[in-house]
Amino acid sequence: MQKLLDQVKQLFEEEQFIHEPRELYEPIEYTLRLGGKRIRPVMLLAANQMFGGEVEQVRYAAIGIETFHNFTLLHDDLMDKSPLRRGKPTVYCKWDENTAILSGDTMYALAWRYFLRQPHPHLQEILNCFNETGIQVCEGQQYDMNFEHQTNVTIADYLMMIRLKTAVLLAGALKIGALYANAPAADVENLYQFGIHLGLAFQLQDDLLDGYGDVAVFGKKTGQDIRDNKKTYLILKALELATPRQKEELEHLFATTPEDSEAKVTRVLEIYGQIGIRQHVQEAIQKEFDLAQQHLQAIQVQQAQKRPLEELMDALFERKK
C-alpha cells in the first residue's frame, strides 16, 4: 500500500499542470497539488498490479481519474458553497465563482487528455467506463441537491444517491485498472462490486465524521451537514428511530437555518446521542465493509495480490491488524 501511495505521489510530482493562460491553470494546479488521500489512483494502480500490470501502463489513467475526481470536488464545493477542502480555501473562495466553473470544466477536459494519452487495445471500453462513471457522478450530485428540498427521502434513496455520487467512481477506478491489465471479466465484476460496497462504507463513514470527526484531521468544520440541512444517513436513520417528540424536534431543526447554527448543531448531536445513531451508522458501515470483503475474496488471484487493497481498506477505516 505504501509503495502504491509513493508511486501515485511520484506520478503527480512528475506532472506539470501549469500552462497559459495562468488564470485558468493556477487554480487547477492548486487543486491537484492540495494532495488528499489519492484513493482513486491508488485503487487504479492496485487493481492493475493485482493482475500483473506495471505503473507505466496506467500512469496517465491514474492521473486522469484523480483529475476527474478533483474536477467534481471543485464544482461540488462551488455548488455547496463550502469554504474549505482539505483544510485549505476552496477555489471558488480563493478565486471566484467563474474561475471555479471554468477551471473545473478544463480539469474535466484534461482528465480526458490523460485517458486518451494512455494506449490500450480495448481503450474504447475503458473510455466508456470512465464516461459512464462521470455521468453517474453528475446524477448522484443532482439527487444529493434534490434531497435537500425533498421531505420524504428514504434510506434506500440515500444509498442509491451515494452509490452514484461516490461509490461508482471508486468502482470505476478499480475496473479501469483491471481492464488495463486484461483481467478476466468475472474478476473485473467482483472488483467493481468490491469498489461499490467500499464506496458506500466510505461515504457512510464520511457522514459519521461530519457529526463526530476531528476538524484538524477531517479538514472540514464539524456539523456542516447539519447546518446545511443535508439529508445524510445520520438524520435519516435518526428520523426512522426517533420517538414522535424527537422526530418533531429534528424535523423542525432541519427545516430552519438559524443565525446561531452552533446551538442547532449541538442540539441535533444531543438527540443523535439519545437515539444511539453513532452505533447504528457504524453497523451500516460494517455491513458494507463485509460485503466489500466478500467480493474481494471471490477474485481469482493469489491472496498476496490482494494485500494492497486489504491494507487500503484497513487504512481507510483505521482498523489496526
Place this chain on the structure above:
Amino acid sequence: MQKLLDQVKQLFEEEQFIHEPRELYEPIEYTLRLGGKRIRPVMLLAANQMFGGEVEQVRYAAIGIETFHNFTLLHDDLMDKSPLRRGKPTVYCKWDENTAILSGDTMYALAWRYFLRQPHPHLQEILNCFNETGIQVCEGQQYDMNFEHQTNVTIADYLMMIRLKTAVLLAGALKIGALYANAPAADVENLYQFGIHLGLAFQLQDDLLDGYGDVAVFGKKTGQDIRDNKKTYLILKALELATPRQKEELEHLFATTPEDSEAKVTRVLEIYGQIGIRQHVQEAIQKEFDLAQQHLQAIQVQQAQKRPLEELMDALFERKK
C-alpha cells in the same frame, strides 16, 4: 445546405434527452431543443459528405459536437450572467446557478457518450481532436474573461482569443467530419484552416451585430458588450483609430458601469459612428472571409462537393448570389 439542415434537424428530433433525475436532464433537453443555427453539426455533416460520407457514419458525432457547444454556451451564459439566449431565458435564469453548473457538466459527459458511440478505425484521433478543441475553447473563454480587466489588450490578443473561443470548434467540427470520411491529410488541414477563418469572420460579425444588430433577429439585447465593458473588435479598433479626445472618452466610458447604461451605449455608438467603426469591422470580416474561401478552393474535391459549405458561408454572412 437545406438538405444538411434538414438532416441535422431530424437527428435531434430522433434523439431522446430526458432521463432520471429530471431536475438534471430537463435543463439539458431545454437547451438542446432551443434550436439555434446548428452550424457545427451542419459543418460536420458537410465535411463528411464532401468526401463521400453518409449521415449514419456521423450521426452521433454531429449530436455530440452540438451537445458540447451547448454545454459551453450554458456555462458561458452563467459566467457572463446573460439573461437571454436565442430570445429565451438562459438555464441559470430559468432554473438557478447550481442547475446551470451541473447540467452543463453532464452535457459535456453526454457529448463524450455520443462520440464514443460513433465507431471508426481511427476513433482515437477523432477523440483527440474533439478533446483538444474542448481545452482550447476553455482557454479562449478564460482569455475573454481576463480581457475584461486588462487595459492593454491588442487586436492580435483579441484575434487569438476568438480563435480559441469560437473558431477552433468550427474548424474541429469540419476536421472530425472529414476524418470520419477518411479524407486525405492535406484536405483535412485546408478544411481546418477554412473553419478557423470562417470562425474569425463569424465572431467579428457577432461583435458587429452587438452594436448594430436587430434584437428580434439576434435574440440578444443590443449593446450588451458595451454595457459589460467587453473588449470586442469594435472598441479595440475604435481605440486604435480614435482622436486623443475620443480615446479618453471611450476609455472613461469603458471603465464605468453607470446606472443608466442606455446613455452609455448610445454615446459609445455615436463615437463609433464618427470613427467609421462599422466599415472597419466589415473589412476585417471580408479579409477572413476571403482567406476561408482560399482554403476551401484548395481542397482537392470536385467543385460541386464544396457547394454546401459555400452556401453555408453565404447564409452566415447573408450574401445573396
